[in-house]
Amino acid sequence: MTFERNILCIGAGYVGGPTMAMIAYRCPRYRVTVVDVNREKIDQWNSDDLPIYEPGLDEIVRAVRGKNLFFSTDIPKAIEENDIIFVSVNTPTKNYGVGAGMAADLQFWEKTAREILKYSKSPKIVIEKSTLPVKTALAMERILNSNHHGIAFDVLSNPEFLAEGTAVRDLTNPDRVLIGSEETERGLCARNILVEIYANWVPRERILTSNIWSSELSKLVSNAFLAQRISSINAISALCEKTDADITEVSRAVGTDSRIGPKFLNSSIGFGGSCFKKDILNLVYLCRHYGLTEVADYWEGVLKINDYQQDRFVLTMIDAMFNTLSGKKICVWGFAFKADTGDTRESPAIRITKRLVEENALVIVSDPKALKNARADLRGLEDRVSFVEDPMEAVKGCHALCVLTEWDLYRHQDFEAVYASMAKPSFLFDGRNILDHGKCFRIGFNVYPIGKPPMTHFQ
Numbered sequence: 476m477t478f479e480r481n482i483l484c485i486g487a488g489y490v491g492g493p494t495m496a497m498i499a500y501r502c503p504r505y506r507v508t509v510v511d512v513n514r515e516k517i518d519q520w521n522s523d524d525l526p527i528y529e530p531g532l533d534e535i536v537r538a539v540r541g542k543n544l545f546f547s548t549d550i551p552k553a554i555e556e557n558d559i560i561f562v563s564v565n566t567p568t569k570n571y572g573v574g575a576g577m578a579a580d581l582q583f584w585e586k587t588a589r590e591i592l593k594y595s596k597s598p599k600i601v602i603e604k605s606t607l608p609v610k611t612a613l614a615m616e617r618i619l620n621s622n623h624h625g626i627a628f629d630v631l632s633n634p635e636f637l638a639e640g641t642a643v644r645d646l647t648n649p650d651r652v653l654i655g656s657e658e659t660e661r662g663l664c665a666r667n668i669l670v671e672i673y674a675n676w677v678p679r680e681r682i683l684t685s686n687i688w689s690s691e692l693s694k695l696v697s698n699a700f701l702a703q704r705i706s707s708i709n710a711i712s713a714l715c716e717k718t719d720a721d722i723t724e725v726s727r728a729v730g731t732d733s734r735i736g737p738k739f740l741n742s743s744i745g746f747g748g749s750c751f752k753k754d755i756l757n758l759v760y761l762c763r764h765y766g767l768t769e770v771a772d773y774w775e776g777v778l779k780i781n782d783y784q785q786d787r788f789v790l791t792m793i794d795a796m797f798n799t800l801s802g803k804k805i806c807v808w809g810f811a812f813k814a815d816t817g818d819t820r821e822s823p824a825i826r827i828t829k830r831l832v833e834e835n836a837l838v839i840v841s842d843p844k845a846l847k848n849a850r851a852d853l854r855g856l857e858d859r860v861s862f863v864e865d866p867m868e869a870v871k872g873c874h875a876l877c878v879l880t881e882w883d884l885y886r887h888q889d890f891e892a893v894y895a896s897m898a899k900p901s902f903l904f905d906g907r908n909i910l911d912h913g914k915c916f917r918i919g920f921n922v923y924p925i926g927k928p929p930m931t932h933f934q
Contacts, residue, residue, distance in 0.1 A: 478506035478543065480672070483557035485587050487511035487520055487546065489527055489642070489749070489818065490604055490635045491563035497646040499544035500535045501676040508545045510553045520546040528817045528844050531643035554594040559668070561633070562587050563604040568753050577760035579753070581611065588618045591628075598627040600665045603691070604635060611691060629665035631656050632687045634694035639748060640815030652682045655690020662687075695754045695761075699774060702751040704739040706780035712742040712926030713787060722926025723908065742926040744788050744879060744906035745781040747812030747822040752778060785823050788925075789830040792904055795923055795931075796875060801835035804898070806873040808866055809880020809907075810842040810849040817844035823906070824879040825852050832859045841869035843882060867892065875902035881909050894918045900932070 482498065484491040487509045499507040511517050519526040521540070525533060536544070547553060554560065564587050569580040584605060591601060601619065603611065619628035632655035637645045652673045656666035670682055685693070708726060715722045722742040730737030746752075755774055762771035793800055812822035819825065824840075831838050838860045840849050846862050853860050863869035866885065870876055870893055878885055886909055894901055894915075903920040905912065912922045916930040923929045 479504040480506070480559060481557040482507045482559045482561070482672075483553050484509045484561040484563055484604070485511075485550065485553075485590075486561075486563035486565070486605070487513070487516050487526070488563065488565065489639065490637065491561065492520060492525075492527065493529055493532055493637070493642045493646060494563070494604065494635065495561070496532065496535050496539065496544060497643070498672065499539040499542075502672065503539075503543055505672070506543050506545075507539075508547060508553050508557060510547050510550045512548065512550070514548050517546045517548050528815075529640070529642045530815055535643065550590060551594040554591055554599075555596055557599075558597065559600045559602070559672075560591060561602045561604045562591075563635075566605045566753075568756050574760055577756040577763075579757050581614075584611070585614075585618070588615050592619050592622055595622075595626055595628070598629075600629050600631060600668060602631045602633045602669065604633055627661070629657075629661055630687070631662075631665055631669055632690035633669060634690060636694070636697065639818050640813055647676075649677060649681060652677055653685065653690050653693060654682065655685045655687040658686055695758045698750050698754040699758050699777070701739055702746055702755055702781070703774075703777045705743075705746045705751075706777040706784075708740045708742050709745060709784040709925075710780050712784070715926040716928065719928050720926075721928075725926075742908065743784075743881075744823040744827065744925065745784040747820065747824075748818065749820040752781070752821050781823075782826070785826045786830065788904070788906055789827055789834070791923055792831075792875065792877070792902070793834065795904075795921065795929070796902060799834075800831060803836050803875065804839065804873040805831055805836045806839045806841065806870040806876045808841050808869070808876060808878045808885050809845075809882055810840050810852075811845035811880050811882075814881045814883065817842075817848060819845050819848040819852055822852075822880075824849075827877070827879060827906075828853060828860065829856070832856055835859075837861075839863055839869045839873065841866045842880065843884065845880075867896070871896045872898060874898045875904060877904045877906060878909065879906045881907040886910065890915055890920075891918055894920060 482505055484495045491509055495507045495509045516526050564583040566579045566581060566584055569575050569578045616630050634653055654666055654669050656662040666684060673682055712722045715725060726740040729735055730740045755778055759771045759775050807828060810822060810824045811817055811819055828838055840860060840862050841864060842849060846864060850862060866888060901920050903915055904923045906925060908924050912924055912930060916922045921931040
């Protein structure tokens with residue numbers, strides 16, 4: 476079969492894999508290839524056990540894999556054969572040298588740019604899919620256009636706005652697709668080609684175009700604004716607990732203001748995931764680089780509130796449980812940074828669990844999808860932490876239960892049986908405010924929600 480377009484994605488992670496699967500699914504006339512240096516990851520994409528969990532992704536991959544969607548480790552061959560190349564490699568926070576702890580580490584991105592240059596034998600459209608600092612496209616253009624073979628490269632910015640756990644839904648019906656390009660004849664032509672790809676299923680009015688620098692910055696700013704809302708409402712949750720206000724009622728009152736809206740106003744133990752912290756640190760670093768000290772301090776405060784919320788959760792536990800957790804068994808329900816994903820990157824559960832271990836607690840971690848990653852995150856703590864997938868089995872004999880991920884299955888457990896199996900007095904700390912607190916209190920639990928007065932049986 477002759478395909479109308481040959482599309483490549485370098486990077487088979489949380490962004491590259493699902494995005495390319497959706498393009499292949501919606502565009503059967505296109506041949507889509509995903510490559511990665513990690514052979515184990517590629518083998519998983521070619522198996523029935525995909526390397527990431529996303530509701531609905533298995534069905535899409537099975538429908539197109541081997542037809543017009545292919546996974547490979549042969550990067551040189553893939554670069555040579557494809558004309559449109561998405562770059563979706565990891566850009567973690569730098570942990571060395573200048574900018575350590577804030578700036579994006581671009582070593583994998585630069586290596587990929589040099590590989591594209593090395594193996595290209597025809598013109599390419601290269602698309603930034605990774606989250607990158609502003610002006611990264613300029614550096615990529617300089618690398619790609621350093622060739623002396625007359626091969627033309629056009630660089631576009633096409634940031635992802637996927638939320639883990641809803642990636643398939645976000646790809647199927649996105650709020651917007653953003654494409655940035657140089658404002659030149661060639662740049663606009665390349666941009667129109669990418670617009671046409673997405674227009675196979677995304678309404679044209681949702682495909683936004685901009686200059687390339689606006690596109691790069693928009694991704695950082697979008698995540699910063701979302702994280703800021705979470706930290707803002709979490710800051711207010713501390714005040715609610717001191718004043719006997721109810722954070723859910725405050726959020727509802729604030730969220731009904733059409734200028735604000737209700738999304739991202741659910742108080743919890745804080746945000747996690749691969750994007751928010753990394754992107755805000757990147758934004759802080761950029762602001763400091765340009766001498767915008769007050770702006771940098773403002774956004775850094777969003778991260779400080781996030782850490783504060785997690786530390787405050789542990790301090791509440793210590794205070795509630797007679798000022799000591801030493802030797803007590805604490806069950807943790809949920810380790811993924813959010814429901815419907817196995818991803819634990821920057822999960823609040825990591826910091827909270829380590830703090831519990833520092834207090835000499837014995838922690839039992841339960842999660843339906845994230846235990847493999849949890850074991851890796853807590854490596855070296857095996858003498859203090861155990862892992863049990865069944866939540867009912869995990870909670871047996873525990874002094875306290877903490878809900879740290881909003882998995883739906885936790886809402887529907889038999890809490891009378893949970894209470895009966897636990898040590899007394901039994902404590903319930905709902906870090907996501909997803910349970911029926913009144914019901915749990917009536918069963919016998921001492922209940923500590925986020926941003927609400929505790930419900931205790933102590934005089």
